[in-house]
Amino acid sequence: MPWTWLIPLAIPVLLVLWFVGIYNSLVRRRVQVQNAWAQIDVQLKRRYDLIPNLIETVKGYMAHERTVLENVTKARQQAIDVSGVADQAQAENILTGALRQLFAVAENYPDLKANQNFLQLQEELTSTENKIAFARQFYNDAVQDYNTGLQVFPSSLVASMFGFRSKPFFELEDAAQREAPQVRF
Amino acid sequence: MxxxxxxxxxxxxxxxxxxxxxxxxxxxxxxxxxxxxxxxxxxxxxxxxxxxxxxxxxxxxxxxxxxxxxxxxxxxxxxxxxxxxxxxxxxxxxxxxxxxxxxxxxxxxxxxxxxxxxxxxxxxxxxxxxxxxxxxxxxxxxxxxxxxxxxxxxxxxxxxxxxxxxxxxxxxxxxxxxxxxxxxxxxxxxxxxxxxxxxxxxxxxxxxxxxxxxxxxxxxxxxxxxxxxxxxxxxxxxxxxxxxxxxxxxxxxxxxxxxxxxxxxxxxxxxxxxxxxxxxxxxxxxxxxxxxxxxxxxxxxxxxxxxxxxxxxxxxxxxxxxxxxxxxxxxxxAAAALPMTPPAPKTADTNACPRCQEPLAKGRTAGQEVRGCRACGGIFLGEAALADLLARAPKRLADLDRRYPNRLGMDWQNLGDKTCPVCGTALRAQPLPQHPRTIVDRCPHGHGVWFDDQEVARVADARVSGP
Structure with a gap:
């Protein structure tokens, strides 16, 4: 047949196409991870922006809770200063803890709890906290998808050839917190 | 999808x-x-x-x-x-x-x-x-x-x-x-x-x-x-x-x-x-x-x-x-104020995964019976089996995590209530005596210990590489 000579030509072409497909899917997943991280970043920044307002609102009512307020301010500054996924996660955990403490203490101040501004900030901070949690969930899913792609055959070949590196998970609990015996449900 | x-x-x-x-x-x-x-x-x-x-x-x-x-x-x-x-x-x-x-x-x-x-x-x-x-x-x-x-x-x-x-x-x-x-x-x-x-x-x-x-x-x-x-x-x-x-x-x-x-x-x-x-x-x-x-x-x-x-x-x-x-x-x-189910023993051995309720897959490693979940990657070990494996065959124990992969791909830490697959009682979270940094879920009636995905490997590896 006249077209049989095409076969030896077609095989390398198909191989290259297949290769390109794998490479592109890896790149797509990597971009997904980067986007997911950007989303976490946006929400973290939003939380940093909300905290000064919160402190301002709360200060008048909670004059005796100086340490609680200072802890939040300090934790916020620390979280802004660090970089890197693991350090960021740890700093955010500390900030979350400090905020929780603040809201817990706020329960003792009925006047504060009736303050419209405070309630609004509480809703926004709660939601931002949720957004961070969900963004982290989405990020971890994306990382898992990407890292799996790096490890399974045959995309692992392409990955190692082009130097794709695995991405770290954003862990909520840090090692230090896990060490302390705590009741989990 | x-x-x-x-x-x-x-x-x-x-x-x-x-x-x-x-x-x-x-x-x-x-x-x-x-x-x-x-x-x-x-x-x-x-x-x-x-x-x-x-x-x-x-x-x-x-x-x-x-x-x-x-x-x-x-x-x-x-x-x-x-x-x-x-x-x-x-x-x-x-x-x-x-x-x-x-x-x-x-x-x-x-x-x-x-x-x-x-x-x-x-x-x-x-x-x-x-x-x-x-x-x-x-x-x-x-x-x-x-x-x-x-x-x-x-x-x-x-x-x-x-x-x-x-x-x-x-x-x-x-x-x-x-x-x-x-x-x-x-x-x-x-x-x-x-x-x-x-x-x-x-x-x-x-x-x-x-x-x-x-x-x-x-x-x-x-x-x-x-x-x-x-x-x-x-x-x-x-x-x-x-x-x-x-x-x-x-x-x-x-x-x-x-x-x-x-x-x-x-x-x-x-x-x-x-x-x-x-x-x-x-x-x-x-x-x-x-x-x-x-x-x-x-x-x-x-x-x-x-x-x-x-x-x-x-x-x-x-x-x-x-x-x-x-x-x-x-x-x-988040987790702090949430309640825990009170002990409610079921009648029979349900063999359901404490995490995801899938039936557990039974197997043996180094002569001891093991149950693992092929969905969430967790592993349930009897108290005696755990002690024996930790002392005698920590390497085989670490291999278990590979045998039961976390197919659902979730981070199972701190999620959900867990119940004993044998008696249905709520498991208690406790540090493992042999490896206090790991908190495991133990059946209060002594039926065994639940390890989430990767936890077994962490414990066993610590044993292999020495304290």
Missing amino acids: QRHIQSNKRWSVVLVLLCMGLLVAFGWALDLYYGFPYHVSILIALGVAIVLAVTGYFGGDDVVLSLSRARPLSHDENPRLDNVVEEMAIAAGLPKPRVFVIEDPSPNAFATGRNPREATIAVTTGLLTKLNRDELQGVIAHELAHVRNYDTLFMTLIAVMVGTIALLSDAIWRTRWRGRGGRVGGQAQALLMLVALVLILLSPIAAKLIQLAASRRREYLADASAALITRYPAGLASALQKIAADPADLVSANRATQHMYIVNPLRHEGGSSLWSTHPPIEERIARLRRMAYLGEGEGARGPLTAEPPSAAPPAATPTPLSDVPATPPLPLT
Whole structure:
């Protein structure tokens, strides 16, 4: 047949196409991870922006809770200063803890709890906290998808050839917190 | 998932072509029956069909929204709803949709839009007042799942195109008997009249059938996706329960839009269940409850809630454990203030995974019996087996994690209630004596120890490499 000579030509072409497909899917997943991280970043920044307002609102009512307020301010500054996924996660955990403490203490101040501004900030901070949690969930899913792609055959070949590196998970609990015996449900 | 999206797009095209075909057939039937000059009725029908297809695609969402009397909602008007929508959009990895509200005490919601970038979610004011934050998250996640799956494209097209055809056929049905004789006479005319009749009769039935086919699988899939997005199936389950229990009908819903809502808004109108567009709500709730990897009801969960989970379905009353330090009432609480199921021994060895309720796979390693979960990657070991393996064969123990991979791919730390696969009692979290840094879940009746994914390897590796 006249077209049989095409076969030896077609095989390398198909191989290259297949290769390109794998490479592109890896790149797509990597971009997904980067986007997911950007989303976490946006929400973290939003939380940093909300905290000064919160402190301002709360200060008048909670004059005796100086340490609680200072802890939040300090934790916020620390979280802004660090970089890197693991350090960021740890700093955010500390900030979350400090905020929780603040809201817990706020329960003792009925006047504060009736303050419209405070309630609004509480809703926004709660939601931002949720957004961070969900963004982290989405990020971890994306990382898992990407890292799996790096490890399974045959995309692992392409990955190692082009130097794709695995991405770290954003862990909520840090090692230090896990060490302390705590009741989990 | 990708296949579902493709099928939605494909069916959307088929639907549009089908509706256009039906309309043109109408025109043709009218043409034959009345004998208009220049086949004008075919041309008109074609024109109407094209206009309909274009508006259905580009303006379908606005048509549906105005039909439902929905209006846009600003952030300050209801920050909670707006925030929940944004939270869920982040969790689903979608752009934030527009948020609309329908003034109606009956709780319900729907989503529309031709693609995720042009999506809108509309909820009734009744939904906002009746649901707590967890439930609202479930509902919004369900709607976003429709958006992500391109169900909204298909469902909006159905609402617009099928709705119009149903209206048209109604109109023709009314004028049908006033026809005069056309070019063709006698027998042929009777035949053509029959064809016209069949077409006229067929179209609303076909429309109904499409509505039927449209909804069932979609709803189940969206429920499941919502569970995955929120990681909390109980929220949506209890929302569905509340919506189903509400006696009021949604005033602005009609036959053309009923299939778009999360729960059929016309369900109180009676009529046979054959015509219902949604799967039975009890079945949907049951399926959600069965996705029990987070336990029934208020298990601990990743994201936080501003309100306490109020309408929690399980009858078991939460009892604080004596060894738990009293937790202050935290508004930003995640796991801290959530209760634990009291001991409730079941009758027999259920062999259900403490995490995800899948049946555990039994096996042996270094002569000891092991149970592992092939879904979540956890491992359950008898006390004696654990002690023996740790002392004698830590390497084999570490290998277990590879044998039971975490197929569900979730981070299982701090999620959900856990019960002993042997006796059903709630497991107690304790540091493992041989490796105090790892907190494991132990059966209080001594049936064994539960290791989450990777925990066994961590313990065993520590033993191998020495303290």
